[in-house]
Amino acid sequence: QVHSLQELRRSASLATKVFVQRDYSDGTTCQFQTKFPPELESRIERQLFEETVKTLNSFYAEAEKIGGSSYLEGCLACATAYFIFLCMETHYEKVLKKISKYIQEQNEKIYAPRGLLLTDPLERGMRVV
Amino acid sequence: FLLHRCPWLTKAISPAIPVYNGLVFLFVLANFSMATFMDPGVFPRADEDEDKDDDFRAPLYKNVEIKGIQVRMKWCATCHFYRPPRCSHCSVCDNCVEDFDHHCPWVNNCIGRRNYRYFFLFLLSLSTHMVGVFTFGLIFVLNHMEKLGAAHTTITMAVMCVAGLFFIPVIGLTGFHIVLVARGRTTNEQVTGKFRGGVNPFTRGCCGNVEHVLCSPLAPRLLFLLMVTIERLIRYIVEPKKKQAVSVKPPFLRPDLSERQITVKISDNGIQANLNRSKSKISLEGLEDKSMDVQPPLPPKGDPSKYSELTGQLGASEEGGLSPKLISPPTPAMYKYRPAFSNNPKVHYHAAPEQISMQEGHSQGALIEEDGRSLDYQSEPSLDIPSYRKSSLHKTYQSSPLQIDSFAISSRSLSLKSAGRRGTDKVPLHPMKSEGAASTPYKSIFSPNSLSNRNGSLSYDSLLNPMSPSGRKCIAHSAVGSVGYHSPYLSAKMCHLRGSELQRQPPQSFSPVLGGPAPHQRDPSPVRYDNLSKTIMASIQERKEMEEREKLLHSHPDSVFADSGVYDTPSSYSLQQVSTLSEDPRSMAMRYGSRDNLTAATSFSTRNPILQSSVSSLSSAMTRAPRTSTTSLQADLANNNVQAHQALQGRVSNGSYKSPGHQVPSSPTGMPRSPSYGGPKAVSFVNTVEITEVQSVGAQRDDMQLKTPHSKINGQPKGITRLGSTSSSQGTPVSPARHSNVKKVSGVGGTTYEISV
Numbered sequence: 045q046v047h048s049l050q051e052l053r054r055s056a057s058l059a060t061k062v063f064v065q066r067d068y069s070d071g072t073t074c075q076f077q078t079k080f081p082p083e084l085e086s087r088i089e090r091q092l093f094e095e096t097v098k099t100l101n102s103f104y105a106e107a108e109k110i111g112g113s114s115y116l117e118g119c120l121a122c123a124t125a126y127f128i129f130l131c132m133e134t135h136y137e138k139v140l141k142k143i144s145k146y147i148q149e150q151n152e153k154i155y156a157p158r159g160l161l162l163t164d165p166l167e168r169g170m171r172v173v
Numbered sequence: 174f175l176l177h178r179c180p181w182l183t184k185a186i187s188p189a190i191p192v193y194n195g196l197v198f199l200f201v202l203a204n205f206s207m208a209t210f211m212d213p214g215v216f217p218r219a220d221e222d223e224d225k226d227d228d229f230r231a232p233l234y235k236n237v238e239i240k241g242i243q244v245r246m247k248w249c250a251t252c253h254f255y256r257p258p259r260c261s262h263c264s265v266c267d268n269c270v271e272d273f274d275h276h277c278p279w280v281n282n283c284i285g286r287r288n289y290r291y292f293f294l295f296l297l298s299l300s301t302h303m304v305g306v307f308t309f310g311l312i313f314v315l316n317h318m319e320k321l322g323a324a325h326t327t328i329t330m331a332v333m334c335v336a337g338l339f340f341i342p343v344i345g346l347t348g349f350h351i352v353l354v355a356r357g358r359t360t361n362e363q364v365t366g367k368f369r370g371g372v373n374p375f376t377r378g379c380c381g382n383v384e385h386v387l388c389s390p391l392a393p394r395l396l397f398l399l400m401v402t403i404e405r406l407i408r409y410i411v412e413p414k415k416k417q418a419v420s421v422k423p424p425f426l427r428p429d430l431s432e433r434q435i436t437v438k439i440s441d442n443g444i445q446a447n448l449n450r451s452k453s454k455i456s457l458e459g460l461e462d463k464s465m466d467v468q469p470p471l472p473p474k475g476d477p478s479k480y481s482e483l484t485g486q487l488g489a490s491e492e493g494g495l496s497p498k499l500i501s502p503p504t505p506a507m508y509k510y511r512p513a514f515s516n517n518p519k520v521h522y523h524a525a526p527e528q529i530s531m532q533e534g535h536s537q538g539a540l541i542e543e544d545g546r547s548l549d550y551q552s553e554p555s556l557d558i559p560s561y562r563k564s565s566l567h568k569t570y571q572s573s574p575l576q577i578d579s580f581a582i583s584s585r586s587l588s589l590k591s592a593g594r595r596g597t598d599k600v601p602l603h604p605m606k607s608e609g610a611a612s613t614p615y616k617s618i619f620s621p622n623s624l625s626n627r628n629g630s631l632s633y634d635s636l637l638n639p640m641s642p643s644g645r646k647c648i649a650h651s652a653v654g655s656v657g658y659h660s661p662y663l664s665a666k667m668c669h670l671r672g673s674e675l676q677r678q679p680p681q682s683f684s685p686v687l688g689g690p691a692p693h694q695r696d697p698s699p700v701r702y703d704n705l706s707k708t709i710m711a712s713i714q715e716r717k718e719m720e721e722r723e724k725l726l727h728s729h730p731d732s733v734f735a736d737s738g739v740y741d742t743p744s745s746y747s748l749q750q751v752s753t754l755s756e757d758p759r760s761m762a763m764r765y766g767s768r769d770n771l772t773a774a775t776s777f778s779t780r781n782p783i784l785q786s787s788v789s790s791l792s793s794a795m796t797r798a799p800r801t802s803t804t805s806l807q808a809d810l811a812n813n814n815v816q817a818h819q820a821l822q823g824r825v826s827n828g829s830y831k832s833p834g835h836q837v838p839s840s841p842t843g844m845p846r847s848p849s850y851g852g853p854k855a856v857s858f859v860n861t862v863e864i865t866e867v868q869s870v871g872a873q874r875d876d877m878q879l880k881t882p883h884s885k886i887n888g889q890p891k892g893i894t895r896l897g898s899t900s901s902s903q904g905t906p907v908s909p910a911r912h913s914n915v916k917k918v919s920g921v922g923g924t925t926y927e928i929s930v
Contacts, residue, residue, distance in 0.1 A: 068244070068258055118387065122294070125203035171216065171254055 064097065064173040074104040076165070076173050088158050096150055096162070097173070100143065107139035140166060194309070197302045204295035205280065213285030214271035216260065218252050261361055275360040284360075290386055293354065296347040303343060307336045357382035 062084060067077040078097045080090050114135050121128045144164050151162050165173050246255040249262050252269045256262065261273035263283045272286035284292045310333035353363055 066257065068246075118290075122200075125199060126207050126291075171257065 066171055067101075073108055074165075075101045084160070087160060088155070092154055096154070099146065100165075100173070103139055103143045103146065107136045107143075194302075194305055197298060197305055201295065201298040201302045204291050204298055207291035208277070208284065208288050208295050209280045209282050211282075211288035211291060213273075213283040213289075214287045215266070215283075215285070216252060216254070216257075216269040216271060259359060259362070272359060273361050275364075289359075293350055293386060296343065296350055300340075300343050300347045303336050303340045307333055307340060310336065354382055354386050357385075 062081050064076050064079075064081060067075040069075075076097050078094050078101075080093055084093060117128075117132075117135055144166070147162055147164050155162050162173065165171070244258045246258060248254075249256050249269050251262060251267065254269075256269055257271065259272045260269050262269045263273065263276050265276045266283050268283070270283045270285035272289065274284040274289055274292070276283045277292065280292065280295075282288070310330070314330055314333065350360075353360060356363075
């Protein structure tokens with residue numbers, strides 16, 4: 045499955061691309077527009093797509109959330125003169141990993157059968173999906 | 174301070190003092206390092222495909238609403254995307270930075286989203302540190318008042334003074350940033366007064382802002398800084414031959430990197446990953462090259478694993494990053510590379526398609542050569558990017574002189590030819606792909622290369638116009654230098670393309686009567702034609718003659734060019750026609766219009782490297798044309814076999830066709846028409862013809878005169894004429910008749926030209 049995904053990726057560069065832009069209505073928090081792009085009209089169900097994007101948005105919101113753990117992380121990093129970053133990955137990075145896993149899974153289950161490929165926003169600087 | 178006073182202070186006050194000071198100092202240093210080396214939140218450049226829609230039709234601003242307030246997003250021309258809110262492009266770093274605060278010279282890094290906290294903490298800690306130093310120094314001095322002259326005291330006082338001096342601006346800046354943090358603004362916003370009205374959509378309230386600054390999780394690094402040593406890079410590039418599979422991965426997580434075992438010293442700093450970009454590009458290219466196989470040698474890695482690997486590497490590099498020494502040297506290098514790299518991606522892309530095309534090409538040699546070249550390109554990115562870019566450009570152009578499938582390509586090739594044509598003996602039939610690819614990046618250079626002749630010509634015009642004064646010279650010279658036979662073929666090909674293109678576009682202006690169409694025909698950039706003729710000229714003429722002509726004609730081209738931009742376009746049109754003609758004489762008939770002559774001329778010139786043959790063919794083609802102008806041209810052409818070039822170049826000037834020797838008889842009839850016909854074509858032709866003629870005789874004068882009526886084309890024709898003249902050194906008695914309005918110029922071999930001034 046990974047193989048097929050990779051093949052998909054290879055051909056992705058030749059395929060038509062649809063970009064889902066970011067949604068800035070809530071400031072600079074990382075969100076993507078849930079508006080359904082017309083190009084995908086025939087290729088995937090609206091509901092599925094929106095659900096994917098919403099899930100992604102929630103992931104990103106979680107990543108950026110200021111909570112106790114992130115605070116502790118900051119303090120610890122500060123205390124160790126930021127050496128902690130050598131050993132540990134930050135909260136955000138953990139969430140990013142989750143996201144990429146999620147995207148991969150989504151691709152395998154939903155998008156590949158439809159001949160689509162979802163790219164991780166990270167690849168494009170978090171600007172588009 | 175620590176050395177001198179700590180011992181005493183420790184004894185005098187408390188042992189905690191050096192510890193405290195040490196800690197503070199360490200804190201300062203750590204924050205400083207983080208602020209310096211951390212990526213502030215750079216946005217990587219947008220890929221080609223992302224911006225293809227936006228690049229040319231993009232409005233400069235796009236409005237987006239944030240929490241009820243309209244915010245403008247500006248299109249960043251360098252990075253090819255609309256800047257997210259609060260994002261700004263730093264000219265020093267040449268990157269768009271998220272939440273751009275400012276570019277700090279002390280830290281030599283942009284301050285953006287990710288390292289603002291560290292920067293802020295750095296300021297705070299530095300202030301604290303300075304306060305501490307000052308205070309303790311004061312205590313020391315006060316306690317040693319009796320021994321003011323002693324060394325210790327003096328040094329302490331000196332240190333105190335320095336600290337006190339620096340204290341003021343640091344405190345000022347710290348206070349400034351405290352205010353900013355409280356307000357939730359960036360320095361950029363404060364300084365540009367964006368929110369003077371008071372409404373800041375990004376603020377979360379004072380406490381929220383502080384919390385956000387201090388406690389928000391570290392945003393991801395979007396641009397992974399990979400400090401790849403040059404050797405590694407080269408090795409990486411050289412390796413592609415091995416067809417290492419490159420899977421399409423996120424640019425930053427490319428397995429290629431690990432594949433190549435590039436020492437990735439990922440520094441957690443602000444060094445822009447231009448190398449990374451280039452790497453990603455290279456990997457992209459490699460990907461394309463290698464038909465994107467999954468690389469066997471690379472241990473299969475899922476994205477997460479890659480990511481972790483990268484992060485691991487990042488971690489490792491962070492370590493390195495923390496030691497300023499490691500990072501700082503690369504930083505300047507990175508900065509150096511960055512601009513180049515930013516330019517490079519496009520070039521890389523070209524190289525890659527070229528490579529691909531090469532691989533698909535016919536000749537192995539060419540392929541290898543191309544590959545080598547592209548490899549060279551790739552290997553050079555960090556080393557010599559500007560030259561690389563240029564060389565790649567040139568190579569791209571040169572490598573595919575005959576790839577004139579599409580109009581755009583032809584236009585490009587034409588431009589290339591003008592830029593510097595070198596006889597490309599080995600002309601691998603690169604798929605137009607490479608050209609196309611090449612065109613894409615250069616679309617910024619050339620106006621959008623649409624298939625329409627006009628557009629292409631216009632783009633060409635833009636290219637040529639700036640360089641017209643110099644370009645002509647260069648062209649002439651280059652034309653001279655180019656291999657005679659090749660260039661005609663090349664030009665022929667170009668003609669083909671043009672011709673085909675011409676065919677596509679109904680020659681509206683082509684009318685049996687030259688008068689009508691002429692104005693229309695002017696629109697297409699004559700540049701094309703010029704180039705073509707130049708090529709032809711080059712092939713035919715000797716360098717010396719060309720140079721001679723150049724000198725003579727230089728004066729004219731400038732003036733001529735100045736005359737008519739309009740003419741240029743027609744000439745290009747004519748060029749196209751010519752190309753068509755060369756391909757198919759019948760098609761010439763199609764084209765007949767004022768252009769026919771030109772096309773005929775060009776076509777046959779293109780077809781035959783030998784002037785005569787081309788001339789004859791052209792003339793034959795011309796014979797088909799029922800038009801007087803064409804006939805005149807044809808006649809000229811026929812006569813100008815010897816001066817095939819000349820015939821080609823014998824652009825029908827306004828009302829005058831300069832075909833070596835042919836036109837004399839028919840020129841009078843033809844000439845009156847030519848003005849409407851479109852000087853450019855005529856001019857170009859004439860020029861070519863003239864050139865041949867000029868050679869033998871001081872026809873340069875004639876050429877020049879011929880050229881004068883012709884606008885731009887003249888510029889080209891000049892080169893052509895030069896060429897022509899060189900070729901027609903056989904002694905074409907250029908009749909002084911040229912000087913008259915309708916001159917009869919006798920070219921080489923007794924051909925006479927009629928040039929209407």
